[in-house]
Amino acid sequence: MSAVIDKVRDSILEAIKSDRIILPTLPEVALNVREVARDPNTTVLALCNVLEKDAAVAARVIKVANSPLFRGNKTIDTLKLATTRLGVRYTANFATGIAMKQIFQATTSAIDEILRATWANSTDIACYAHAYAQLQPHLHADQASLAGLTHRIGVLPILTYAEENRKLLGNPELLHTLIEATHQDIGMHILRAWDFPDELVVVPKQYNNFQRDIPRADYTDLVTVAVLQGAENPSHPLAHIDLSTVAAYDRLGLREATAEDESNQMVEHIELAAAVFAD
Numbered sequence: 530m531s532a533v534i535d536k537v538r539d540s541i542l543e544a545i546k547s548d549r550i551i552l553p554t555l556p557e558v559a560l561n562v563r564e565v566a567r568d569p570n571t572t573v574l575a576l577c578n579v580l581e582k583d584a585a586v587a588a589r590v591i592k593v594a595n596s597p598l599f600r601g602n603k604t605i606d607t608l609k610l611a612t613t614r615l616g617v618r619y620t621a622n623f624a625t626g627i628a629m630k631q632i633f634q635a636t637t638s639a640i641d642e643i644l645r646a647t648w649a650n651s652t653d654i655a656c657y658a659h660a661y662a663q664l665q666p667h668l669h670a671d672q673a674s675l676a677g678l679t680h681r682i683g684v685l686p687i688l689t690y691a692e693e694n695r696k697l698l699g700n701p702e703l704l705h706t707l708i709e710a711t712h713q714d715i716g717m718h719i720l721r722a723w724d725f726p727d728e729l730v731v732v733p734k735q736y737n738n739f740q741r742d743i744p745r746a747d748y749t750d751l752v753t754v755a756v757l758q759g760a761e762n763p764s765h766p767l768a769h770i771d772l773s774t775v776a777a778y779d780r781l782g783l784r785e786a787t788a789e790d791e792s793n794q795m796v797e798h799i800e801l802a803a804a805v806f807a808d
Contacts, residue, residue, distance in 0.1 A: 533703065534703075534706055534707055534710050534711075537690075537697075537703075537707055537711075538707065538710060538711045540690075541686065541687060541690050541711060541715070542711075542714070542715070544690060545686060545715065545718065550686050550689050550690055551689075552686060552718065552719050552722055553632045553682070553685045553686070553719060554632075554723075555625065555628070555629070555632075555723055556583075556628040556629070556631045556632065558579065558580070558582060558583040558586050558624065558628050559624065559625040559628040559629065561579045561582075562576065562579050562580065562620075562621045562624045562625060562628075563621055563625060563724075565579050565621070566617055566618060566620075566621035571617060573609060573612045573613050573617065574609065576612055576617055576620060576621065577608045577609050577612055580608055580612070580620075580624060581608060583628070586624050586627055586628055587608050589623075589624075589627050590608060590611050590612065590615070590620055590623065590624060591605060591606070591607075591608060591611040592805070593611075593615065593623060593805045594610070594611035594612075594614045594615050595611075596801065596804065596805050597801050597804075598798075598801040598802060598804075598805055599614060599615070601614060618669070618671060618672075619669075619670075619671040622669075622671035622672060622674070622675045623671055623674070625675060626655065626674060626675050626678045626806075627806075629678060629679070630648060632685065633645070633647070633648045633685070635688070635692075636692060637692060637698070639698050640688050640691065640692055640698070643684070643688060643704075644684075644685075644688065647681055647684050650681070650759075651677060651678050651679070651680065651681055652677075652678065652803075652806045653677075653755075653759060653803075654677035654678075654680060654752060654755045654756060654759065655673075655674040655675070655676075655677030655678045655802070655806060656674070656677070656799050656802040656803045656806060657677070657751075657754070657755035657758055657759070657799055658673040658674055658676055658677040658748070658751040658752055658755045659671075659673050659674040659677070659798070659799075659802045660795055660798040660799045660802060661673070661751045661754060661755065661781060661783070661795075662674075662751055663795075663798060664781065664782060664783075665746055665751075665781065667745070667746075668746065668747070668748065668751065672726075672728075672729065672748060673748055673751045673752075674802070674806075675729060676729050676732045676748040676749070676751060676752050677751075677752055677755060679716070679720060679725070679729065679732065679733070680716070680732050680733050680736050680752050680756075681712055681716065681733065682712075682716045682719050682720065682733065683711070683712035683713060683714070683715030683716030683717075683718075683719060683733055684708055684712045684716075685719075686715050686719075687704075687707060687708050687711055687712060687715065691704055709766075712733065713733050713734045713737075714733075714734065715733075716732075716733025716734070717730055717731065717733050717734045720732075720733065728747060728748050728749075729748060731749060732748055732749045732752055735749045735753075736749050736752040736753050736756060737753070737756070737767075738753075739753065739770060739774065739775045739776075739777070740774075740776070741753075741776065741777070742776065743780070745780060746777070746780040746781045749777075750777035750780050750781055751781070753775065753777040754775075754777050754778060754781060754783060757770060757772060757775065
């Protein structure tokens with residue numbers, strides 16, 4: 530099986546290099562939002578001018594600004610006030626994440642099922658990462674959620690390849706194995722092409738490297754722990770991992786028994802984040 534996987538993986542990477550498989554691109558609203566947000570002299574008004582061009586994304590920004598996650602004492606009904614409450618960086622990252630769902634589209638039912646499952650899993654990981662980031666003063670929750678949403682973005686070109694090579698679609702086990710062996714490098718390639726910051730570009734490649742040795746917690750650690758927290762079912766491929774050997778827990782300060790009130794707050798935050806990312 531490994532020889533077959535290596536051969537197919539090389540074919541996919543070669544197809545990407547030769548542009549026979551086109552990498553997914555960010556939706557226009559996400560591209561424009563990120564360009565505006567990168568400008569150190571940008572303003573809330575400039576960001577709103579871009580967001581207004583996508584009514585669905587703008588509505589979601591207003592929704593999150595009014596959510597219990599931000600505990601505002603006054604209901605907001607304008608995009609400008611919503612962006613002011615969230616801040617430019619948070620708004621840009623949130624809008625990027627929401628817009629990304631548009632690229633999780635398929636032309637066949639078999640691929641559509643995998644894409645839906647991938648997006649659902651990614652949003653779950655984003656919610657956990659968002660919550661864990663609250664405990665890290667040097668990490669931002671909005672950046673953490675974007676790390677979660679994009680940690681398996683490399684799956685998309687693999688499925689594009691499968692659509693053009695139907696034998697893969699007829700062999701779900703081979704396709705699954707191929708995804709797990711290949712999506713990491715492709716994911717890094719995509720995020721680099723999207724001009725994401727390095728701290729997010731490395732996440733797809735490193736989130737399942739449980740022996741990483743770094744001086745302090747980063748966004749990859751948040752995704753690593755989020756992924757492992759979702760692997761509690763004995764049938765999950767990562768259920769066998771001994772969590773005591775995963776240094777990310779130590780760097781995030783999650784090894785020690787968490788006080789009950791703090792644990793309850795974490796559960797509440799995850800639930801609130803899930804409500805924000807829900808359609």
